[in-house]
Amino acid sequence: MESAKALVIDEISMISGTLLDKLDYIAKKMRCNNAPWGGIQLIVSGDFFQLPPVHKRRYEKWNWDYDKEFAFEANCWNDSFDMQVELTEVYRQGEPQFIELLQAIRRGFQDTHLLEILNQCCKTLKEPSVEIPRLYPLNKDVRRVNAENLARLGAKIETYKAFDDGVYPWINELKRGMAPNELNLCLGARVMLIKNMDFKEGMVNGEIGKVIKFVKREGDSCELPEVLFDSGIVRVICRETFLVMAGDRALATRKQIPLILAWAVSVHKCQGMTIDRLETDLSKAFGYGMVYVALSRVKSLDGLHLVGLDSCKIEAHPKVSEFYQHYLLNRKF
């Protein structure tokens, strides 16, 4: 951080105002510079109508600054930027009707006419296809569907247990993280990469593929999965190290194959993705922005297979609506 020129944060809706203020404070201290962000240029992108920050610990509710839920509520927000712009052109979807529908849902409008269109156009798949990802609001449904699909393949299961090192509370950070305690794989399993491994080659967090082989590598006690990613890349996936760091000191480590099963994924995990076809059951949707994030991942109405949409779950956070109204009224650019 001492030598950084710029800090880029994507998906800013998931960063709380409290965290943003802490980061600003750390940057100032580390660089001994009281300018905003210690003089580092800050660039953020995202959409506050999408998923808000996740509060992991119950006690955060009782923190004195819990009310700084959104990044735009941070004390440092206004001083952090010379310029704020709203991007209005939609590229992910092409159909004007679908774009209009999604924009209404994004802003929390429960427009009856638009919802009728959604109901007419969306249907479940008669035969669930393994190639079509399924999105669920709750992790327990994601785990259930993935376990069912794994069992359905009927192939020999290879189990990878995580190798952990470190003590409480740091090790718990890793146990709550993406790398599973125990990963079950078999030939044909749909998997998702959960670590950025090689940006140039496109081996990044979120890549989806299929296990095509198990191979023995020297020095490894068990066979490792070889994955054919949908991008065409084929790779043997070795254990990677997941870390909790304090400066350059590792407080806890977890060694695990950086894959999860991916027939089903959570709505939280899919924020940021673009998917050609998806099936989603939104009957258990909770919180602001979840319905919009799930529906807006898909490129066309034709590719959307939907069940369980209750229009009362289409909600925008009042603070977010107010933020955008205020921005439009005071826009200088």
Ligand SMILES: Nc1ncnc2c1ncn2[C@@H]1O[C@H](COP(=O)(O)OP(=O)(O)OP(=O)(O)O)[C@@H](O)[C@H]1O
């Ligand atoms: N200028 C462009 N021309 C053509 N396609 C584009 C352009 N910009 C983005 N896209 C396509 O639109 C889709 C969404 O882009 P991207 O994920 O960058 O948007 P985003 O604003 O981060 O969306 P979200 O926040 O909803 O995830 C991608 O499939 C991307 O390839």
